[in-house]
Each structure stands twice: as structure tokens, then as C-alpha cells.
Amino acid sequence: MPVVRTLTRTVKRVLQSPVCGCQAVTSVRFIGFSPRQVTSDASFHSVSFSEADHPRVLITGGLGQLGVGLAKLLRKRYGNNNVILSDIRKPPDHVFHSGPFIYSDILDYKNLREIVVNNRITWLIHYSALLSAVGEANVPLARAVNITGLHNILDIAAEHGLRLFVPSTIGAFGPTSPRNPTPDLCIQRPRTIYGVSKVHAELMGEYYHYRYGLDFRCLRYPGIISADSQPGGGTTDYAVQIFHDAIKSGRFVCNLKPDTRLPMMYIDDCLRATVEVLEAPAESLTMRTYNINAMSFNPEELAQEVRKHLPELEVAYDVDAVRQAIGEYMVYGNRYNYWNLL
Ligand SMILES: NC(=O)C1=CN([C@@H]2O[C@H](COP(=O)(O)OP(=O)(O)OC[C@H]3O[C@@H](n4cnc5c(N)ncnc54)[C@H](O)[C@@H]3O)[C@@H](O)[C@H]2O)C=CC1
Numbered sequence: 294m295p296v297v298r299t300l301t302r303t304v305k306r307v308l309q310s311p312v313c314g315c316q317a318v319t320s321v322r323f324i325g326f327s328p329r330q331v332t333s334d335a336s337f338h339s340v341s342f343s344e345a346d347h348p349r350v351l352i353t354g355g356l357g358q359l360g361v362g363l364a365k366l367l368r369k370r371y372g373n374n375n376v377i378l379s380d381i382r383k384p385p386d387h388v389f390h391s392g393p394f395i396y397s398d399i400l401d402y403k404n405l406r407e408i409v410v411n412n413r414i415t416w417l418i419h420y421s422a423l424l425s426a427v428g429e430a431n432v433p434l435a436r437a438v439n440i441t442g443l444h445n446i447l448d449i450a451a452e453h454g455l456r457l458f459v460p461s462t463i464g465a466f467g468p469t470s471p472r473n474p475t476p477d478l479c480i481q482r483p484r485t486i487y488g489v490s491k492v493h494a495e496l497m498g499e500y501y502h503y504r505y506g507l508d509f510r511c512l513r514y515p516g517i518i519s520a521d522s523q524p525g526g527g528t529t530d531y532a533v534q535i536f537h538d539a540i541k542s543g544r545f546v547c548n549l550k551p552d553t554r555l556p557m558m559y560i561d562d563c564l565r566a567t568v569e570v571l572e573a574p575a576e577s578l579t580m581r582t583y584n585i586n587a588m589s590f591n592p593e594e595l596a597q598e599v600r601k602h603l604p605e606l607e608v609a610y611d612v613d614a615v616r617q618a619i620g621e622y623m624v625y626g627n628r629y630n631y632w633n634l635l
């Protein structure tokens with residue numbers, strides 16, 4: 294199934310969402326989705342689960358940008374009570390009332406084990422992390438959450454025979470990684486604690502797979518664009534913030550240079566890819582970690598696209614040196630041996 298690739302379509306999809314609330318900009322009937330493009334609500338190919346054989350899913354770090362959307366999608370497929378969101382933060386009302394939520398700190402091994410045992414968890418989706426910019430601002434905490442926390446997750450998953458999904462990132466590449474295209478298997482020498490911790494996760498997951506038979510699955514996500522959930526402190530956050538600022542104030546200050554081209558993906562496509570990889574038969578996986586890709590653009594191009602809908606948008610640049618340095622290497626090229634969804 295195709296991923297919605299173009300910047301134009303992504304901008305329309307974000308601006309159409311109730312949260313961005315820019316309904317007047319483009320009427321739905323002019324969007325022109327092809328029938329092959331599906332939203333996260335659609336029921337796509339692959340396995341269908343009966344009441345008896347559905348997975349019991351736990352999502353860690355579920356209150357971030359991606360977890361709530363993934364829970365919604367999985368609950369439609371496996372039933373509301375079979376998908377438990379967890380985090381260390383207090384959930385907003387609409388999340389708390391939409392399905393099971395539980396407190397879980399991934400640094401607390403015994404608490405994690407209790408949750409997995411008491412809830413008969415079979416699939417674990419590990420979203421807790423400190424992202425690239427906040428990770429660089431607090432390296433000890435990023436090391437604890439992204440590395441020590443991951444060790445807890447791996448041990449619990451191996452001990453209880455869970456299927457484990459851990460996302461990696463374009464931040465797992467570095468200055469010596471080949472570009473255009475960047476293969477799934479290549480040199481990875483990132484220079485951020487976030488990138489290093491994600492390479493560590495990829496390698497540890499693969500090691501546990503071969504050593505203990507752990508069903509470890511991983512996709513390297515690009516920067517994710519969403520309308521109704523806020524990003525948690527990454528380098529690609531600007532591509533979400535621009536929509537909110539454009540609508541609220543008509544003015545956006547970008548913390549990356551106008552020509553910083555980064556790989557991005559619309560959230561529905563990311564979540565669909567995640568479910569497809571989660572549900573894929575084990576024998577169809579030839580590797581444990583795959584790149585996924587949709588489109589690449591820079592701040593200037595995104596601003597131009599948003600201006601087609603909100604012509605008054607003013608964009609200024611106040612470059613953040615740390616984010617800019619991180620962004621320089623979050624790059625991979627198009628269409629090369631990544632998870633075959635397109
Ligand atoms: N959003 C994106 O653009 C991308 C995300 N990813 C990965 O996807 C996953 C989810 O990303 P987002 O939802 O954007 O992250 P986020 O930063 O929005 O959310 C992370 C969540 O982890 C939680 N957390 C922090 N410390 C914790 C602890 N000790 N125990 C339990 N939870 C804890 C936070 O409270 C937060 O809700 C992350 O692993 C991230 O690295 C990868 C590439 C791109």
C-alpha cells in the first residue's frame with residue numbers, strides 16, 4: 294500500500310484536522326485521496342484477529358506524540374480492553390476515558406513485570422524515550438531512560454516471550470552514514486545520546502533475537518507530522534509547530550535553517566507501517582530493523598506549502614545551534630531496501 298508521500302497532501306491533511314481547525318482552507322472533497330491511500334482508521338491487509346487470539350498489548354511512553362494514536366488504531370483492531378496505554382504522566386480526560394491506562398515507569402523493573410504478568414501482555418510497544426533535542430539537554434536522563442529503560446524492556450520481553458516493537462529513528466545515522474540512498478544496513482556513528490541509544494536498541498534487540506529468540510521488531514521512523522498530538526522535544530518538531538503557529542498567530546519562528554532537508558512522514562502512515570510490521574508473519578522478516586520513508590522537505594518548502602492555504606504566514610529564522618547540528622545528519626535517501634510498504 295502506498296504511503297502518502299507528497300508534502301502537498303500532508304499539509305492538507307494536517308490543516309483539515311479538527312485540532313488545527315483550518316476547515317475553511319480546503320474542502321474535503323477537493324483533497325483527492327486515491328482509494329489506495331488509507332487513514333489510520335482503515336482496516337488494511339494482513340492478519341485478522343478473532344476474540345480468542347487477539348494480542349494483549351502494552352504501550353510504554355504512550356502519552357507522547359505517537360502513543361495515543363497508535364492505541365486508538367490497535368483498539369479498533371483488537372478490542373478496547375486489549376490495548377493498555379502507560380506513561381509516567383497524568384493522562385488528559387479524553388485519553389483516560391477512552392480505554393485502559395496504567396502508570397508505568399520503565400526504570401522500575403518490578404512494576405513493569407507486574408503489569409505484564411497481571412494483564413497477560415503478549416505484545417509490548419516501547420515508545421518511552423527522550424528525543425534528540427531534550428536528550429542532548431539532559432544526557433544522564435536520556436541515558437537512563439533510553440538505555441537502562443530499554444534493558445528492562447528487553448529482559449521483561451525475553452522473560453515472558455513477548456513480541457517487542459521498539460522504534461528507531463533517522464537520528465540513528467551520523468556524518469559517516471552513506472546518503473541518497475541510505476541502506477538499512479550501513480555505518481551508524483551518530484553523535485547524539487539519542488542516536489547512540491537508538492543504535493544500541495537496534496543492536497540489543499537483534500542480539501536478544503539471535504541469543505534468546507526474542508521476537509524483536511524495529512522501524513527507523515522519520516520525523517512524524519501530526520495535528521492533534523504535540524511532539525516531545527525533537528529536531529523535527531518544527532514541522533508540527535509551524536501549523537499551530539500559522540493558525541494561531543500567522544507567524545512562525547523556525548529553529549532550523551531554511552534549507553535543512555529532513556525525512557518526514559504523516560502520522561497515519563507511520564502508525565499503519567507500525568501495525569503492518571507488528572502483524573507481519575515472523576518468516577517474512579529478513580531483518581530486525583528497517584528504514585521507512587515517505588518524503589523529504591526543508592523548512593522553506595514547508596512554509597511555501599502552508600502559505601498556499603494561509604497566505605499571510607510570516608516565517609523568521611532563529612537557528613538553534615544544537616538542533617541544527619543534529620538535523621544535519623538525520624538524512625536518508627529515497628526508496629532503498631526499506632520495509633516494503635510502498
Ligand atoms: N515523533 C517522532 O518524530 C519520532 C519518534 N520516534 C520514536 O518513537 C517513540 C515515540 O515517540 P514520541 O511519541 O514522539 O515521543 P514523546 O517524546 O512525545 O513521548 C515519549 C513519552 O515517554 C515518556 N517517558 C519518559 N520517561 C519515561 C519513563 N521513565 N517511563 C515511562 N515513560 C517515560 C514521556 O512521559 C512521554 O510521554 C520514541 O521512542 C521515539 O524515539 C522515532 C522517530 C521519530
Ligand SMILES: CC(=O)[C@H](N)C(=O)O
Pocket residue numbers: 424425426461462463464487514515516517526527528529530623
Ligand atoms: C526524528 C526523531 O527521532 C525525532 N522526531 C527527533 O527529532 O528527535
